[in-house]
Amino acid sequence: FPKPLQTFAAVVAILIMITGLAGNLLTIIALCKYPKVRNVAAAFIISLCVADFVFCLLVLPFDSIRFIDASWANVRFLCILVPFLRYGNVGVSLLSVAAITINRYIMIAHHGLYSKVYKKYWIAFMILFCWLFSYGMQVPTLLGVWGKIDYDPNLETCSIVKDSRGHTSKTFLFVVAFVIPCLIIIGCYTKIFWVVHRSETRMRKHTTPTIKSPHTPGRDTREIKQRRSEWRITKMVLAIFLSFVACYLPITIVKVADVEVRYPAFHVLGYLLLYFASCVNPIIYVIMNKQYRQAYAGVIGCSRIRASLSPYGSSAPGHQQQDYGQ
Structure with missing residues (x-):
């Protein structure tokens, strides 16, 4: 790699590392400390943040x-451990994103099944599956059956490389890791938006006055709120999908299209x-989510905002927890 590119990549990676450590740790503490923001989706978010x-x-x-x-790549143990953790935790993150999406989909599109599906033992099983599946997919490579983990001179780091038979699992893992969550996210959020839009349309029909009047401020207010609700969901969908595509599509394309690393700059950009x-x-x-922002403020010691978060929050008797994204 060119020296300026290496320096730039190192600085950016360090900044991302510091931001990620602070942001994810803050999120984990906030979700564990305040019951008001601790719900089913929060369990998957915690798993995502831990990964x-x-x-x-x-x-x-x-x-x-x-x-x-x-030079750390010369230590055999580190040369195996670092790529194993790298790909394993990326897999957990992707599956956790998919699990959060499925959670929201069932909550909105199949609300009657929600309490049956998301019992404590099923939630624990889903989270455990995300971790075991992500790391389990690497076992053949770890054992040298399908590719192997070793130093890659093209990437100048330890990664998944071809074994003695010329086989490697890297392309397969990247494609599967991107395509499956991507299809889940697109399918679930398309259905979510359709259900919400249909519900809002039906609500507008029911609230339409039988005698039209030039002065219907109540109706106008409801329509404005409905449009805002749809727009909030649309923004959430776009944010989730675009961030997913922006972060994972480039590295997937690079790993598939440039196996021999003829264009190192694209690999560096994909990794960043x-x-x-x-x-x-x-x-x-x-x-x-506004409640999560308040929980953040509580963790970092902003007393004025923290006062709005009761230690029991919406978990107190007579209160119902608000689910993720609402």
């Missing part, structure tokens, strides 16, 4: 240093976007 925090803590230090000095996903998730999935 991203581990990624920033154990992977990014080595991945940032390797742009300047990759992949790293950025570890710190952007708290912004997309947490900060867009």
Whole structure:
């Protein structure tokens, strides 16, 4: 890699690491500390943040240093551990995103099934599946059956490379890791928006006065609120989908189209976007919710905002928890 490109990548990776560590840790503490924001979706968000925090803590230090000095790759244990954690935690993050999407889909489109599907043991099973599946997919590579984890001179770091038979699982893992969550996100949020739009349309029909009057301020107010509600959901959908595509599509395309690393700059850009996903998730999935912002303020010690968060919040008797994204 060109020296200026290496320096730039190292600086950006370090900044992402610091931001990711702070943001994900803050999110985990906020979700655990305040019952008002602790609900079913929060369990998956915590899993997502834990995966991203581990990624920033154990992977990014080595991945940032390797742009300047990759001597750590000479240590066999680290050369296997770092890529294993890198791909494993990326997989957990992607599956957690998909799990959050499915959670919201069932909550809106199949509300009657929600309490049956999201019992404590099923939630634990879903989270455990995200972790076991993500790391389990790497076992054949770890054992050298399908590719192997070793130093890649083209990337100047340890990664998944071809085995003695010329086979590698890297392309397959990247394609599957992107395509499956992408299809889930597109399908679920398309259905969500359709259900919400149909519900709002039906509500407008029911609230239409039988005798038209030039003065219907109540109706106008309702329509404005309905449009705002649809727009909030639209923005959430766009934010989730665009961040997902922006962070994971480039590296997927690069890994498929440039296996021999003929264009190193594109690989570096793809990796930086992949790293950025570890710190952007708290912004997309947490900060867009007002109650989470209040919980953040409570964690960092803003007493005025913290006062609005009762230690029991909406978990207190007679209150119902508001779900993620509402």
